[in-house]
Amino acid sequence: MIDPFTYIGLPARVVFGPGKRAELAAEVDRIGARKALVISTPEQRSDAEMAAELLGDRAAGIHAKAIMHTPMETVHEARQMAAELGADCYVTVGGGTAIGLGKGIALESEKPVIALPTTYAGSEMSTIQGFTEDGVKTTRLDDRMLPKTVIYDPELTLSLPPSYSGPSGMNAIAHAVEALYAEHANPIISMIAEEGIRALGEGLPKICARPDDLEGRTYALYGSWLCGIALGAGGMALHHKLCHVVGGSFNLPHAQTHTIILPHAMAYNASATEAAMARVCRALGADNAPNAVCDLIETIGAPMALKDLGMPEDGLDRAADMAVKNPYYNPRAVTRDGIRALLDDAWHGRRPPA
Numbered sequence: 600m601i602d603p604f605t606y607i608g609l610p611a612r613v614v615f616g617p618g619k620r621a622e623l624a625a626e627v628d629r630i631g632a633r634k635a636l637v638i639s640t641p642e643q644r645s646d647a648e649m650a651a652e653l654l655g656d657r658a659a660g661i662h663a664k665a666i667m668h669t670p671m672e673t674v675h676e677a678r679q680m681a682a683e684l685g686a687d688c689y690v691t692v693g694g695g696t697a698i699g700l701g702k703g704i705a706l707e708s709e710k711p712v713i714a715l716p717t718t719y720a721g722s723e724m725s726t727i728q729g730f731t732e733d734g735v736k737t738t739r740l741d742d743r744m745l746p747k748t749v750i751y752d753p754e755l756t757l758s759l760p761p762s763y764s765g766p767s768g769m770n771a772i773a774h775a776v777e778a779l780y781a782e783h784a785n786p787i788i789s790m791i792a793e794e795g796i797r798a799l800g801e802g803l804p805k806i807c808a809r810p811d812d813l814e815g816r817t818y819a820l821y822g823s824w825l826c827g828i829a830l831g832a833g834g835m836a837l838h839h840k841l842c843h844v845v846g847g848s849f850n851l852p853h854a855q856t857h858t859i860i861l862p863h864a865m866a867y868n869a870s871a872t873e874a875a876m877a878r879v880c881r882a883l884g885a886d887n888a889p890n891a892v893c894d895l896i897e898t899i900g901a902p903m904a905l906k907d908l909g910m911p912e913d914g915l916d917r918a919a920d921m922a923v924k925n926p927y928y929n930p931r932a933v934t935r936d937g938i939r940a941l942l943d944d945a946w947h948g949r950r951p952p953a
């Protein structure tokens with residue numbers, strides 16, 4: 600039985616494969632642009648320089664100032680620099696932080712962005728982004744933020760340390776898991792999500808055993824793209840809400856917070872999401888989805904407890920209050936007691952019951 604659904608495919612051109620960054624200049628030509636401003640974080644300036652070199656005379660300059668929480672001042676600064684240098688498009692090199700800045704620029708200027716992702720966060724496939732202005736964070740949802748072209752070159756992820764590669768991949772898996780039971784779940788996205796989880800389940804252990812394993816990197820980046828599509832389909836649920844609340848309120852690292860919360864959010868929702876859990880089991884070759892995710896986290900040596908990220912135990916009540924304050928879609932009713940118990944398990948790093 601197939602329930603009625605609505606499916607929207609987002610229109611990004613994707614170029615995938617080891618070494619594909621070499622096609623960057625041709626992709627700039629393809630979108631009809633002449634000069635690109637290259638965007639990165641300060642930590643990835645050398646990657647931005649690599650991109651500028653590939654662009655040759657199509658490079659207008661480098662803006663290596665992307666920072667977390669995407670302040671609007673940085674967006675304005677980058678746009679001003681682009682105007683001064685005569686750039687008519689942007690190239691982002693990096694993870695969600697660099698891509699977030701690219702999204703802000705695309706939103707305000709409507710100039711095209713080409714993204715070269717270097718983590719597994721999947722932000723380049725979504726039309727949602729948080730921006731900070733005068734200390735206030737606002738989330739925007741707008742199709743104009745989508746990059747015109749995404750070049751996935753797994754060689755660009757070789758430098759991402761295993762300690763971040765693992766959690767970053769788990770962040771991607773979380774997008775796919777929630778897409779399987781989101782309010783607007785549909786069979787197309789479910790198929791993509793399952794394949795994304797399978798590819799990351801294959802790639803992440805290889806990378807964490809040997810960071811220079813290009814095959815593992817290729818599987819993981821392919822999986823992260825698919826999980827990004829699942830994220831881009833919209834409509835996440837409890838897991839993303841909890842990560843937003845806990846990560847934002849206690850300033851916890853993004854990917855690691857997703858890693859720790861995921862098996863607990865899954866265990867909470869499992870009784871109401873049997874078909875979704877069956878897909879996760881099939882993707883990971885297991886018979887209990889939350890436990891299979893715990894096993895994967897253990898295999899890749901990622902953190903299992905919120906206390907290890909520095910969250911204070913006396914913050915658990917506040918986090919539970921905030922998580923139930925405003926209603927949102929979740930396949931199982933969200934109760935204050937249920938969330939408090941879930942957070943307690945996640946704080947201590949207990950495995951959800953089998």
Ligand code: NAD
Nearest residue numbers: 640642643694695696717718720722725727728756758759
């Ligand atoms: P990130 O972009 O913040 O990168 C973390 C650090 O690793 C940075 O210093 C970065 O320069 C560095 N780095 C990235 N790739 C590297 C590589 N290959 N080699 C060496 N260093 C590298 O991390 P992220 O997890 O990709 O993104 C997290 C941010 O993105 C969060 O702020 C999150 O809210 C946002 N995000 C947004 C969405 C969305 O759809 N809007 C989705 C996922 C994440």
